[in-house]
Amino acid sequence: MTTLLTVNDLRAYYGQVQALHGVAFALDEGSVTTLLGANGAGKTTTLRAICGMVRTSGAIEFDGKPILAKPTESIVKLGIAHVPQGRGTFTTMTVEENLQLGAISRSDKAAIAEDIERMYGYFPVLRQRSQQQAGTLSGGEQQMLAVARALMLRPRLMLLDEPSFGLAPLVVQELFQILGKINREDKVTILVVEQNAQLALELAETAYVIETGRIVMTGSAAEIASDDSVRRSYLGY
């Protein structure tokens, strides 16, 4: 099991405010990991730090190469796809254009066309709406589109920021099933940040709990899920 991503002593700042105080963790290739915590704990900041979207110090290594403070577009091209909070869909463009944009940094045209077909296979509703403006899709559909767009990169690592946000439970279940499938079949390493801890713990193998910018607990998903005191103090259920 090779380590794909290591994060060491990561500190992140929004202006004068420090949001992360020395976060450290590692992701094995092919694994599914979840980062849990309450609102404002630093989950989103961690993902943004990995992608070079906030001011950081510390060390981040992807596939053995240091990537801290590199420009976002370079980090993405190394194979990290980030599905941001709020989905970041290009609302004025069609569904298909959004998918094409996911692959814009690739040059293998034939493979890109194949991948678009594959995405329609995973998410049939996108095929139906392929020429529609992405902004007219429902929340769940936009989330599917965001995940599909990230997959178009053929990423080695996919970061998802609260993919269940604002979605109906059945839709979320379907989405997480697809994420599991993608992890197994396409060998994509996944780091998913969630407030909906229960579902995330079912999908993931490993879990980290973050509180006010620090990792306070780590363990297998099963352990964390079965530990009552952890659930009550950190996960709220």
Added chain:
Amino acid sequence: MTGTSASRSRLTFSTVSSAVTLAALIAIPLFAKNFFVFQLTMVLIYGLAVLALNILTGASGQFSLGHSAFYAVGAYTSGILIEFAGMNYLLTLPVAGLVCFVFGFLFGFPALRLSGIYLALATFALAVAMPQLLKVGAFEHWTGGVQGLVITKPDAPFGLPLSQDVWLYYVTLAIAIVIYIAAVNLLNSRSGRAMMAIRDNQIAASAMGIDVAFYKTMAFGISAGITGIAGGLGAIVVQFVAPDGYTFQLAIALFLGMVVGGVGWLPGSLAGAAFIVFVPNLAEGVSKGLSGAVFGVFLFIIIFLVPHGARQIAILLQNLFVKFRTTQGGHHA
């Protein structure tokens, strides 16, 4: 004593700087040459127009590149009332303000459908149209057509030993202070907050029950009204109104004044107005043939150094002031 020393200092910095500025504004004309007093009066007048723009763009988030039109309407209203109705010049100002308020309020209605760059275009169209409208033959009897109107400059009342320029300066200063205080109160009031809510997120504001249409049109009306008063004062001080004095170049100058002062920051209006009045002359002084280029370079330098305008400088000074006060306090402890 209540409050942290920092918050006491913050209060004191703004009161200190306001007091110093006010003292300077009151004292300078007593020593300065008449022409400089005239320029300073124009700074106050343009300051009012920039203030109006700050209320509209900064507070309610509506773009206007057309304020020269309201300025012109105010100027001509005053001019016509003085020359044809024999009205006292001071009384023409509220009339000019009211006329422009109505004009601005009415313009606010179609403006509701436009935003951002579209509103900028619409207001710019207004600015471009105004000089042409003022030249139209049908109104020539009143407007004086292309040549405009000459306006008699009033003397200081009660035989006071003040030159016309100095007297008009103090009148303008008094009016400016009153309007400034009213504007500050407006922005701190519920209405002001409603406007700012609309600026920040119109959909959310309306979902909260704020009558967006009312506040936006009111903002336009108030902004136009203040600009109209400024225009009226301008006409009296310059003694002259003519269509080509109110072209879109004035609208652009006012816009630049707002940016240089700091968008939405009322005290910056004065700094912005000073920029409008003095920097073009400065540029011409540096190079007659390239005065436009020099002006452009000055403008670039300013926006590179302080992209948020004079407000940035004020915040810097305030931080220094607070540092100074706290070290002083530390020594005493």
Added chain:
Amino acid sequence: MELFWNQVLAGISTGAIYAGMALAVVMIFTAIDNFNFAQGEMAMFSTFIAWQLIQWGMPFWWAFVLTVALSFVAGIAIERALFKPLAKAPILTNVAGFIALFAIINSVAGLIWDFTVKPFPTPFGTAPFLGSELVSTHQAGMIGVTFAMLAFLYVFFRYTRIGLAMRAAASLPESARLVGINTSWMIALGWGMATAIGAIAGMLIAPVVFLEPNMMGGVLLYGFAAAVLGGLTSPLGAVVGGLLVGVFENMVGTYIPGAGNELKLPIALALIVVVLVFKPTGLFGRTVVQRV
């Protein structure tokens, strides 16, 4: 009735002038989601460069191509030097920057080439086009080149990857970076293209309005209005808008009594504003559905 159609035709001819400029406006708007006040001046300056090259003996089409290439590079250079530093500044500050650029370019052009009016050659000749009194071969050529540019831009934005990337970078820069697009260079590229298009527009317009530093003032405004009328994101809209504005302007001048030359511009603008009030995103603009 014949007067009417003649006026329409004449309007289309003048409209071609505005259409070219409108294309440059749409180009820059697509790249930076903003309107560059100095674009007209940049087009004017490019045209002067072409004029100078021709004065020095260069054949017309060589001067044309070289000017377009230089303009492309200059557009990128100006963006990198003057506007990249302002990328994090507020939008209104950037607008002030455009105004400053306007003042500088206008002033420098006036100094180098003075304000006397100069004729500019046309490669299309000035004979009546197909025998028509109102349309010359130059104006026909102008319309042709404008449609060629339109076709180029249409293909560029709709069918090329770089065009798609540019649209994405302008619409949602953060998401664009997350798919690996270098948004900063997309902006520079947009500037380069807009300046090149402006240069072509300027060189087509100059034979009609004659070359002098203030030649683009009214044209830019009409060009902007045309782009807005057409829907700021649509090159086709820009051209149609330009032609319509030309026709409007002509109709106003012909049919509205008392509308002398001075009132044509404000009335045309007023008509455009009326259209906007009813269709805020312009004729061909895509209505963006905003879900809160």
